[in-house]
Amino acid sequence: MVYEAEPDKIPFFKQYFSVIILAVNILVFIWQLMDPTQQMHIEAAFVPSEFFAGVNLWTLITSMFMHGDYVHIIMNMWFFLVITDNCEHAMGHVLYLITYFLSGFLGSFLHALSTVILPFMADIPSLGASGAIFGLMGVYLILYSGNKFYLPSTSGTSMRKVNAGYFIITYFIAELTYAMVSLYDPFSLGQTAHFAHVGGFIAGAIIASIFKAVKGTSYKKKPK
Numbered sequence: 491m492v493y494e495a496e497p498d499k500i501p502f503f504k505q506y507f508s509v510i511i512l513a514v515n516i517l518v519f520i521w522q523l524m525d526p527t528q529q530m531h532i533e534a535a536f537v538p539s540e541f542f543a544g545v546n547l548w549t550l551i552t553s554m555f556m557h558g559d560y561v562h563i564i565m566n567m568w569f570f571l572v573i574t575d576n577c578e579h580a581m582g583h584v585l586y587l588i589t590y591f592l593s594g595f596l597g598s599f600l601h602a603l604s605t606v607i608l609p610f611m612a613d614i615p616s617l618g619a620s621g622a623i624f625g626l627m628g629v630y631l632i633l634y635s636g637n638k639f640y641l642p643s644t645s646g647t648s649m650r651k652v653n654a655g656y657f658i659i660t661y662f663i664a665e666l667t668y669a670m671v672s673l674y675d676p677f678s679l680g681q682t683a684h685f686a687h688v689g690g691f692i693a694g695a696i697i698a699s700i701f702k703a704v705k706g707t708s709y710k711k712k713p714k
């Protein structure tokens with residue numbers, strides 16, 4: 491698990507949309523677990539073929555708050571908690587929310603486009619907050635690349651401190667590599683929607699870059 495090495499004293503519960511997004515993800519997962527068919531309400535997931543047909547477009551939103559199992563939601567929400575408070579505090583509540591949803595939407599769109607090359611995936615439901623969270627990773631990279639993260643050592647017995655920018659860039663390069671490999675050998679990496687991660691990251695990084703170009707470093711001086 492990764493976490494910030496230096497406390498930034500940004501109060502999480504004052505980042506209102508972050509709190510709401512976390513709560514909605516948890517509540518939706520509980521709703522999924524209560525599905526009497528034990529299919530985790532898969533009908534609310536995003537399906538590329540439906541998107542191109544112009545039907546069930548509402549799943550662009552619902553799929554962003556759904557998860558496949560306990561590991562999926564724990565991993566997503568853990569990293570969400572690590573980075574979201576900085577992002578919302580810096581950008582402001584409204585721009586943060588717009589960035590979160592645009593990242594999720596672009597992630598789903600790029601995933602859908604990838605199924606033009608991988609048509610067998612067009613009817614496979616896609617779900618998860620990963621696209622939106624990768625968007626926040628893009629924001630964090632642009633605005634807080636100098637922060638430090640703690641990561642488990644290779645032995646797993648200790649923690650090592652790394653630059654946040656280094657970690658996020660490395661993570662993104664890995665996802666981009668997985669996405670490219672999936673085009674040539676789609677069965678080697680399972681059915682993870684790597685292009686959704688790539689699309690979300692690009693959206694977040696672009697928005698944050700524009701924000702920083704306009705605001706400069708004034709966001710770092712905002713009262714906490």
